[in-house]
Amino acid sequence: MKNKFGVFLLGVATLTLxxxxxxxxxxxxxxxxxxxxxxxxxGPATIDVSKYPQGxxxxxxxxxxxxxxxxxxxxxxxxxxxMPDEWSRYVKRMMRKPGSGIDSADGKKxxxxxxxxxxxxxxxxxxxxxxxxxxxxxxxxxxxxxxVHDKYDK
Amino acid sequence: xxxxLKPDVEPTAARSTVPIWIVVLMxxxxxxxxxxxxxxxxxxDQQVYAPYSSAGELALYQPKSGAAALIAHGxxxxxxxxxxxxxxxxxxxANQAPPLAGSEWVAKDVVSLAxxxxxxxxxxxxxxxxxxxxxxxxxxxxxxxxxxxxxLSYIRTSWGNQSGPVSADDARTARAAIxxxxxxxADLARMTPVERGHEVFQKYGCAQCHGPDGKGGVPNxxxxxxxxxxxxxxxxxxxxxxxxxxxxxxxxxVIPRKNPEGPEPPHFMPQWGKIVNTNELNDLADFLxxxxxxxxxxxx
Numbered sequence: 001m002k003n004k005f006g007v008f009l010l011g012v013a014t015l016t017l018x019x020x021x022x023x024x025x026x027x028x029x030x031x032x033x034x035x036x037x038x039x040x041x042x043g044p045a046t047i048d049v050s051k052y053p054q055g056x057x058x059x060x061x062x063x064x065x066x067x068x069x070x071x072x073x074x075x076x077x078x079x080x081x082x083m084p085d086e087w088s089r090y091v092k093r094m095m096r097k098p099g100s101g102i103d104s105a106d107g108k109k110x111x112x113x114x115x116x117x118x119x120x121x122x123x124x125x126x127x128x129x130x131x132x133x134x135x136x137x138x139x140x141x142x143x144x145x146x147x148v149h150d151k152y153d154k
Numbered sequence: 155x156x157x158x159l160k161p162d163v164e165p166t167a168a169r170s171t172v173p174i175w176i177v178v179l180m181x182x183x184x185x186x187x188x189x190x191x192x193x194x195x196x197x198x199d200q201q202v203y204a205p206y207s208s209a210g211e212l213a214l215y216q217p218k219s220g221a222a223a224l225i226a227h228g229x230x231x232x233x234x235x236x237x238x239x240x241x242x243x244x245x246x247x248a249n250q251a252p253p254l255a256g257s258e259w260v261a262k263d264v265v266s267l268a269x270x271x272x273x274x275x276x277x278x279x280x281x282x283x284x285x286x287x288x289x290x291x292x293x294x295x296x297x298x299x300x301x302x303x304x305x306l307s308y309i310r311t312s313w314g315n316q317s318g319p320v321s322a323d324d325a326r327t328a329r330a331a332i333x334x335x336x337x338x339x340a341d342l343a344r345m346t347p348v349e350r351g352h353e354v355f356q357k358y359g360c361a362q363c364h365g366p367d368g369k370g371g372v373p374n375x376x377x378x379x380x381x382x383x384x385x386x387x388x389x390x391x392x393x394x395x396x397x398x399x400x401x402x403x404x405x406x407x408v409i410p411r412k413n414p415e416g417p418e419p420p421h422f423m424p425q426w427g428k429i430v431n432t433n434e435l436n437d438l439a440d441f442l443x444x445x446x447x448x449x450x451x452x453x454x
C-alpha cells in the first residue's frame with residue numbers, strides 16, 4: 001500500500017518530464033521530418049540482393065551509385081515508402097533536382113528496383129498500406145508491382 | 155557459564171526501515187523540482203543562460219507601451235521578413251538589397267513606402283546617391299495591417315531615419331490605395347484555380363527566384379542543386395497536392411551546400427505558410443501542376 005503511493009508519485013514525476021519533452025518537440029514543425037530521416041539513416045546501408053533477379057541486381061547498382069551522390073543509402077533503404085506511387089514521386093522529385101545526374105532511364109531503373117525491393121523485403125509494411133488504401137489505389141498499386149515483377153521475374 | 159559472566163557484546167543499532175515520509179518527501183521534491191525545471195529553465199537553450207551583452211540590450215526586452223511597443227514589434231517583424239536581405243542593421247547588402255538607413259525612399263509618404271513591401275520593387279533605382287538594379291518580391295503582401303504598420307514604423311524611426319511611426323489605419327489606407335492593380339474578389343471568383351494560382355505566383359514574387367515561368371535558372375551560388383534555384387515545371391511529377399502545399403508552407407531554410415566548406419547559398423525557400431493563405435496555396439499548387447510540359451512523362 002505504502003509502496004504504491006511512492007510508485008504513483010514517481011510515475012507522476014516521470015510523466016511530467018515526458019510530456020514536457022513531447023510538447024517541446026511539437027514546437028518545431030520540421031523536427032518530425034528530421035527525426036524520421038535520422039531514424040531511417042541509422043538502419044542498414046546495404047541490401048542483400050543476391051536472391052533478386054539479375055535485372056534487379058543491376059538496377060540496385062544504379063540505385064546505390066546515383067542516390068549516394070546526395071544522401072546516405074540507408075535513408076531510402078529504411079524509409080517507410082513502399083507503394084509504387086510513393087516511389088514514383090520521390091524518384092522523380094530527386095531526378096528533377098538540378099544537377100542530379102539521373103536521366104529518365106536511370107530513374108526508371110531506380111524506381112523498378114525500389115518497387116521490387118519493397119514488395120519483397122518490406123512486404124509486411126506494403127500489405128499494411130495496401131489494406132489501408134482505397135480499392136482504386138490498391139488495384140493501381142498491385143498492377144504496378146505486377147508490371148515490375150513480370151518484367152524481371154524469370 | 156551463567157548469562158552474567160558473558161563478555162559484553164559490542165552494541166549495534168537495530169535494523170529499522172526508512173520512514174515512508176522521507177521517501178514521500180523526496181518524491182514530492184523530485185516532482186516539484188522537475189516542474190520548476192520545466193517551467194523556468196528554458197531547457198538547455200544557450201540563449202536562456204547567456205548574459206545580456208549590455209544594459210541597452212536588456213532594456214530592449216522590457217515591456218513597452220504605445221509607439222515604443224509598436225516599434226519593438228516592428229523590429230521583430232523586420233528581422234523575420236526584411237532583415238535577411240536588408241540586414242538587421244538596415245545597411246543593406248551589396249548585390250542583394252539597398253540600405254534602408256538614410257534612404258530617401260523611407261522618408262517618402264506612407265503610401266509610397268508601403269508600395270515596396272506590398273508590391274515588390276524591380277529594376278533600376280537610386281538610393282542615397284547609389285544605383286541599384288535588383289528585384290524584390292512583395293514580401294509584405296501577407297502582413298496584417300498591424301504588422302505592416304509596426305514594421306514601417308520601425309524602419310522609419312531606426313538607424314538615424316527621422317520619419318514618424320505609422321498607425322494601423324495609415325497602413326490600411328495605404329494598402330487600399332495600392333491594391334487597385336490586383337484583381338478584385340469578383341474577378342478572382344470568375345477565374346479557374348490555375349489562373350488564380352498564377353496570380354498567387356505573381357503576387358508573392360515566386361518568379362523572382364524560380365523565373366517568370368517557373369523554369370528556374372536563377373543562380374544560387376554553392377547550392378547543391380547545381381548552384382541554381384530549382385525549376386518548378388516538373389513538380390507535378392514529384393509531389394501530390396498535400397506534399398506540395400506542405401513543402402511550400404514549411405519552406406526550406408537550410409539549402410544543402412555543394413561544397414560543405416563553402417559559404418551558405420544566398421537564396422532559401424521562405425516559410426510561406428505564414429504569409430500565403432490555404433486557398434491561395436491550393437490554387438498555387440494547381441498552377442504549378444499546370445506547368446508540366448506536354449509529352450514529358452518518363453514512363454514510370
